Amino acid sequence: MILDTALGIAFVLVAAALGLNFWRLLRGPDIPDRIVALDTLYVNTVALLVLLGIHLGSALYFEAALLIALMGFVGTVALCKYLLRGDIIE
Amino acid sequence: MLDYLLAFLILLGAGFTFIGSLGLARLPDFYTRLHGPTKATTLGVGAMLVASAIHFSVGEGGPSLHELLVTLFLFITAPVSAHLLSKAGLHLRLRSRAPAPGKASGEQRD
Amino acid sequence: MARLLPHPLLTPLLALVWLLLNNSFSTGHLLLGLLLGWLIPLFTLRFWPDAVKIGRPLTLMRFVGIFLLDVVVANFGVARLILGSPDRLRPAFVEVPLDLRTDLAISLLANTISLTPGTVSAWLSPDRRTLIVHGLDVDDPAELVATIKQRYETPLREVFE
Incomplete structure (x- = not known):
């Protein structure tokens, strides 16, 4: 019972966090700011999936969470590398 | 009793995730903004993953520890992406409220 | 022996990761994990030619304990700073001179700094002698450097060098 209440509050908090990240993603002002926002979006999506897994009592969502965490990290590193190197070649 | 522990962990995790975002x-500039996601969000998601591990271990089918893998992964990758991002920020010379370190921008020109 | 098993610590670690990935602790998966843990270091040997040596396991365990405690404490501190007024923050870049020489120890130090007290490692000089750290609310730069060196760098140096 208390678990359901806690999950409800947690869903609201994580959804609000995703909203804030999205606002930062749209607002910028610089490219690295947007990359941080994207990275945080990935991590918060992992949180949302974990909560959904507990709520539905299914461990299946774990694989999706792991994959999103992996892809998010690779994406962030690739974007940073592009920023660091794209400028050197000019 | 266990439900209270799980609820506490989940609320703690969600709270930290929200505070990170x-x-x-x-926060006012790029470098200070970097602090929230690397620390608070990582710990928040970590707490929720531990809650999930406990929840599924107590249920049917024996221990379920693979959530620890995601926690570990996040703890390893979060500082790496933060370091790369701030390096990119210094490279692009984003304005910051702290005086920029002369050494970094000077040597990075070549 | 050293040629057949170039990374004695990596093999059990990879086997453990395999078991966790499958979420099963059966004998079959253990054998498969050990096989992968033996083959993967052999094929990726060129990427990391030197084996990792851990000098003092007890110091390492104490370091991990301090680290985990600091992560939790640091998070409450950062949460307080974020919820407080942004104008009261005193962000600063701080240069930390490094005594560590091996790549592994430096990257561990940088990661530790990023996860603990209001600091993110921002830039490593090409000669690997200075690490520039960004602090969210720095009271005294010299004290911050001294804390980092004494609390994190010294144990890492004892363990890995």
């Missing part, structure tokens, strides 16, 4: 949204 709040930091991303409201």
Whole structure:
């Protein structure tokens, strides 16, 4: 019972966090700011999936969470590398 | 009893996740914004993953520890992406409230 | 022996990761994990030619304990700073001179700094002698450097060098 209440509050908090990240993603002002926002979006999506897994009592969502965490990290590193190197070649 | 522990962990995790994103949204410059997601969000998601591990271990089918893998992964990758991002920020010379370190921008020109 | 098993610590670690990935602790998966843990270091040997040596396991365990405690404490501190007024923050870049020489120890130090007290490692000089750290609310730069060196760098140096 208390678990359901806690999950409800947690869903609201994580959804609000995703909203804030999205606002930062749209607002910028610089490219690295947007990359941080994207990275945080990935991590918060992992949180949302974990909560959904507990709520539905299914461990299946774990694989999706792991994959999103992996892809998010690779994406962030690739974007940073592009920023660091794209400028050197000019 | 166990439900209370799980509820505490989940609320703690969600709270930290929210605070991390709040930091991303409201702090004044790029370098300070980096602090929220790397620390608070990582610990928040970690707490929720531990809650999930306990929840599924107590249920049917024996121990379920693979959530620890995601926690570990996040703890390893979060500082790496933060380091790369701030390096990119220094490279692009984003304006910051702290005086920029002369050494970094000077040597990075070549 | 050293040629057949170039990374004695990596093999059990990879086997453990395999078991966790499958979420099963059966004998079959253990054998498969050990096989992968033996083959993967052999094929990726060129990427990391030197084996990792851990000098003092007890110091390492104490370091991990301090680290985990600091992560939790640091998070409450950062949460307080984020919820407080942004104008009261005193962000600063601080240069930390490094005594560590091996790549592994430096990257561990940088990661530790990023996860603990209001600091993110921002830039490593090409000669690997200075690490520039960004602090969210720095009271006294010299004290911050001294804390980092004494609390994190010294144990890492004892363990890995």
